[in-house]
Amino acid sequence: MATGRPSHGRASRNGAFGNGVGPRISVRKTYKLYIGGAFPRSESGRSYLVSGADGAPLANAVRSSRKDVRDAVRAAHGAFPGWAAKTAMNRGQVLYRVAELMEGRRDQFVAEVATAEKLRDARAAEVVDRAIDRWVWYAGWADKITQVLGSSNPVAAPYFNFTIPEPTGIVGIVAPETSSLLGLVSRLAPPLVAGNTVVLLASESRPLPAITLTEVLATSDVPGGVVNVLTGRKKELVPVLAGHVDVDALDVWGVPDDLRVETEQLAADDIKRVSRRPAGVSDARFDWLDDRASERPEWIAVFLEMKTVWHPIGV
Amino acid sequence: MPTMPEPTSTSVVVTPDQRPNSWGFGDGQEIPWEYAPAPEARDIVTLKERYGLFINGRSVPATGGGTFVSIDPSTELPLATVAKATDVDVDKAVRAARRAQRRSWGQLSGRERAKYLFRISRILQERSREFAVLESMDSGKPIKESRDVDVPLAANHFWYYAGWADKLDYAFPGRVAKPLGVAAQIIPWNFPLLMLAWKIAPALAAGNTVVLKPASTTPLSALLFADVVQQADLPPGTVNIVTGPGEIGMHLATHPDVDKVAFTGSTEIGKKIGRGVAGSNKALTLELGGKAANVVFDDAPLDQAVEGIVNGIYFNQGEVCCAGSRLLVQESIADTLVDKLKDRLSTIRVGDPLDKNTDVGAINSKAQLEKITELVASGVAEGADLYQPACDLPERGYFFRPTLFTNVAQSHRIAREEIFGPVLSVLTFRTPDEAVEKANNTRYGLSAGVWTDKGSRILEMVSRLQAGVVWANTFNKFDPTSPFGGYKESGFGREGGMHGLHAYVRLEDR
Numbered sequence: 001m002a003t004g005r006p007s008h009g010r011a012s013r014n015g016a017f018g019n020g021v022g023p024r025i026s027v028r029k030t031y032k033l034y035i036g037g038a039f040p041r042s043e044s045g046r047s048y049l050v051s052g053a054d055g056a057p058l059a060n061a062v063r064s065s066r067k068d069v070r071d072a073v074r075a076a077h078g079a080f081p082g083w084a085a086k087t088a089m090n091r092g093q094v095l096y097r098v099a100e101l102m103e104g105r106r107d108q109f110v111a112e113v114a115t116a117e118k119l120r121d122a123r124a125a126e127v128v129d130r131a132i133d134r135w136v137w138y139a140g141w142a143d144k145i146t147q148v149l150g151s152s153n154p155v156a157a158p159y160f161n162f163t164i165p166e167p168t169g170i171v172g173i174v175a176p177e178t179s180s181l182l183g184l185v186s187r188l189a190p191p192l193v194a195g196n197t198v199v200l201l202a203s204e205s206r207p208l209p210a211i212t213l214t215e216v217l218a219t220s221d222v223p224g225g226v227v228n229v230l231t232g233r234k235k236e237l238v239p240v241l242a243g244h245v246d247v248d249a250l251d252v253w254g255v256p257d258d259l260r261v262e263t264e265q266l267a268a269d270d271i272k273r274v275s276r277r278p279a280g281v282s283d284a285r286f287d288w289l290d291d292r293a294s295e296r297p298e299w300i301a302v303f304l305e306m307k308t309v310w311h312p313i314g315v
Numbered sequence: 316m317p318t319m320p321e322p323t324s325t326s327v328v329v330t331p332d333q334r335p336n337s338w339g340f341g342d343g344q345e346i347p348w349e350y351a352p353a354p355e356a357r358d359i360v361t362l363k364e365r366y367g368l369f370i371n372g373r374s375v376p377a378t379g380g381g382t383f384v385s386i387d388p389s390t391e392l393p394l395a396t397v398a399k400a401t402d403v404d405v406d407k408a409v410r411a412a413r414r415a416q417r418r419s420w421g422q423l424s425g426r427e428r429a430k431y432l433f434r435i436s437r438i439l440q441e442r443s444r445e446f447a448v449l450e451s452m453d454s455g456k457p458i459k460e461s462r463d464v465d466v467p468l469a470a471n472h473f474w475y476y477a478g479w480a481d482k483l484d485y486a487f488p489g490r491v492a493k494p495l496g497v498a499a500q501i502i503p504w505n506f507p508l509l510m511l512a513w514k515i516a517p518a519l520a521a522g523n524t525v526v527l528k529p530a531s532t533t534p535l536s537a538l539l540f541a542d543v544v545q546q547a548d549l550p551p552g553t554v555n556i557v558t559g560p561g562e563i564g565m566h567l568a569t570h571p572d573v574d575k576v577a578f579t580g581s582t583e584i585g586k587k588i589g590r591g592v593a594g595s596n597k598a599l600t601l602e603l604g605g606k607a608a609n610v611v612f613d614d615a616p617l618d619q620a621v622e623g624i625v626n627g628i629y630f631n632q633g634e635v636c637c638a639g640s641r642l643l644v645q646e647s648i649a650d651t652l653v654d655k656l657k658d659r660l661s662t663i664r665v666g667d668p669l670d671k672n673t674d675v676g677a678i679n680s681k682a683q684l685e686k687i688t689e690l691v692a693s694g695v696a697e698g699a700d701l702y703q704p705a706c707d708l709p710e711r712g713y714f715f716r717p718t719l720f721t722n723v724a725q726s727h728r729i730a731r732e733e734i735f736g737p738v739l740s741v742l743t744f745r746t747p748d749e750a751v752e753k754a755n756n757t758r759y760g761l762s763a764g765v766w767t768d769k770g771s772r773i774l775e776m777v778s779r780l781q782a783g784v785v786w787a788n789t790f791n792k793f794d795p796t797s798p799f800g801g802y803k804e805s806g807f808g809r810e811g812g813m814h815g816l817h818a819y820v821r822l823e824d825r
Contacts, residue, residue, distance in 0.1 A: 148488070151798075151812060151813055151814075153794070153796040153797045153798070153812055154796055155792075155794035155796055155797050156471065156794055156796075157792070157794065159789065159792060161794070161796075161797050163797075163798050163812065163814065166778075248803075260593075260594045261593050261594035262593075263593075263594075264589075264593030264594050265589075265590045265593040265594075267589070267593075268586055268588075268589025268590045268593055269586055269589075269590070270586075270758075270804060271582070271585065271586065271589065271601065271603065271803070271804045271805075271806060271807065273807050276596065279596040292824045293824070296822075298490075298822055301817075305783065305802050305807075306783065306798050306800065306809050306814050307777075307782070307783060307784075307785065307802075308783065308784045308785070308797055308798050308799065308812075309777050309784075309785045309786075309787060310784070310785070310786045310787065310789055310792050310797070311773065311787040311788060311789070312788055312789050
């Protein structure tokens with residue numbers, strides 16, 4: 001069995017009690033939240049049982065509360081000025097390093113994705129490899145997006161006029177429900193590379209790879225608070241995230257259909273920017289392995305504000 | 316210490332206190348002479364008694380025959396009777412637009428679309444004076460503004476996007492740009508024709524068809540534009556115009572067969588539209604309110620700044636979403652600048668919009684005049700100091716004196732709420748950090764201004780001001796190539812430039 005697959009104590013069925021006769025008892029991981037660079041539990045003290053795609057119990061995940069969402073937004077808010085002010089090249093290098101560290105933990109991710117999504121190991125390996133490569137693809141955009149989306153505008157008067165993109169601010173992401181790692185990375189990287197900070201709500205049914213990713217982020221150069229990850233019930237948390245006035249933009253990809261109208265209405269109340277699944281695209285069937293479909297500069301652009309500057313020309 | 320040479324008998328030095336009062340500028344005195352009237356001829360406009368809706372290339376009465384009257388806000392007299400669309404008419408317009416998108420306009424090559432749009436631009440240029448006069452009659456804005464700003468910019472906007480119609484591949488490298496389909500477009504009353512151009516030109520260039528709803532107080536230039544559409548021989552249904560109250564705008568925006576909604580107007584209505592289309596997959600762009608800060612540092616070229624501040628807030632009676640309604644002036648020069656401003660205000664001419672010398676025309680409607688009056692009263696009640704120049708206002712019509720408030724606190728309503736009138740609130744700051752803090756202390760983020768002679772300070776301020784447009788050492792400049800739109804609750808999406816095209820396309824893989 002690959003390393004890192006969550007184990008649920010079947011090793012103890014020989015009745016061994018650590019006397020050196022039976023197999024070793026594994027040390028289980030406690031899956032926690034990731035807020036402001038730390039790993040707290042929910043202030044509510046709640047959890048929920050997460051099972052693998054085959055129904056076998058895997059672990060208890062944190063069931064975040066309204067307060068946890070607020071704490072995460074506050075952390076994202078605090079981290080925004082520093083992250084947005086980094087040079088584009090530096091931001092690109094920081095995100096590239098996430099790929100480097102994921103590569104080092106590749107086997108752990110493969111095992112976890114295989115369990116969560118009920119994939120054969122070869123398929124899970126393909127998914128993880130693609131997730132790592134996706135960081136690389138988006139990281140490379142950091143110092144190019146301004147040149148591709150910005151412009152110098154030939155106004156019909158003696159003014160110098162140019163347009164540059166700036167990050168929107170705090171982005172709330174409701175991660176894809178089905179693709180627990182690759183889908184998540186594909187939605188997380190674009191707002192980050194643009195210079196936004198993020199509060200991400202992980203897949204409700206498959207949250208564990210997201211938490212393992214936060215362990216990578218915590219040891220990478222991504223500053224604390226730039227990415228904050230919550231687990232829990234979407235029905236409970238999505239409206240809080242969508243209604244929070246310090247969240248400037250919302251990725252509603254993983255919002256369940258029955259919550260969609262309410263979510264977008266809440267987002268409209270303070271003119272949040274909303275990034276949607278294209279019409280007719282289903283979360284469950286979207287092919288995240290398709291690079292053409294899931295590597296899109298438009299997904300960066302939706303979290304950028306265009307600023308246009310005028311100055312007279314004269315002596 | 317060297318002593319100053321005594322003035323010789325050949326040089327005449329005029330000290331300020333010796334200047335004649337009658338010069339009228341630079342000394343705070345009233346203008347001692349009267350301008351003769353310089354009225355623009357109205358006969359270039361032939362008003363119809365009744366205007367219909369423009370659906371599927373024809374002018375038609377509203378279902379049920381309802382009408383409303385559009386008045387001249389400078390006289391309060393009726394100009395024309397206009398069809399009042401019902402939901403049924405909106406449905407017809409959307410059907411016509413859908414049909415044209417499927418069968419005619421949407422089937423044209425970009426090259427052919429471009430030629431139609433160039434035609435529209437040319438016709439607007441040819442009929443520019445007619446449009447300018449009608450626009451001033453219906454909206455109350457000064458003729459020199461509609462003649463020199465609104466109409467030429469509208470024509471230029473069609474010209475600019477005409478050229479994009481067959482070059483979309485170059486606007487979105489690596490992507491194929493497809494039209495969204497039918498666009499519902501709702502525009503305000505402050506720049507009726509210009510906002511029409513901002514909406515229709517990029518939509519048509521990208522291959523969409525449109526249903527446009529003008530504001531209920533300013534429908535006439537849009538209905539005259541329908542005439543241009545016919546002259547240009549556009550396929551029927553490509554452009555549809557429905558006039559009427561706000562409710563039909565909401566019906567249009569939430570219509571199930573509309574693919575794209577573009578709205579310019581207040582933040583409150585923008586939120587309602589956002590709620591209305593929630594969960595529908597309609598593409599949405601919003602250009603909403605503003606409360607722009609105009610930041611003046613102590614090293615700014617003051618006389619230029621005064622002109623920029625005046626243009627920033629009194630242009631179009633201050634009925635501009637990006638108006639520089641909050642003046643943030645560095646404390647050390649505040650008194651000097653305010654004196655200069657008051658002096659300049661005394662030379663502003665308020666009156667007949669059709670007079671070529673008029674600087675500030677009529678407020679667009681009675682309701683808007685009441686809103687301005689109420690907010691100005693709140694400024695006085697909350698303790699700010701009011702200044703208005705002595706000037707005669709016409710006896711009839713909706714007019715309001717250019718107004719300046721000093722001693723304004725950030726908490727005052729006049730510093731927080733969008734007034735949409737000729738009212739400037741003056742606040743002060745000491746350090747650049749304080750200026751940024753105060754400038755960004757608003758839910759809006761449409762525009763901002765900064766005045767300083769120091770280049771590095773301009774760039775620093777530009778990057779820290781949260782606004783979609785930043786004017787440095789200028790204000791209220793517009794151009795079709797220049798993207799316009801807001802941060803925060805001033806909306807999202809851009810109009811103008813390449814970025815304006817993005818609001819009307821769906822990008823697919825090549």
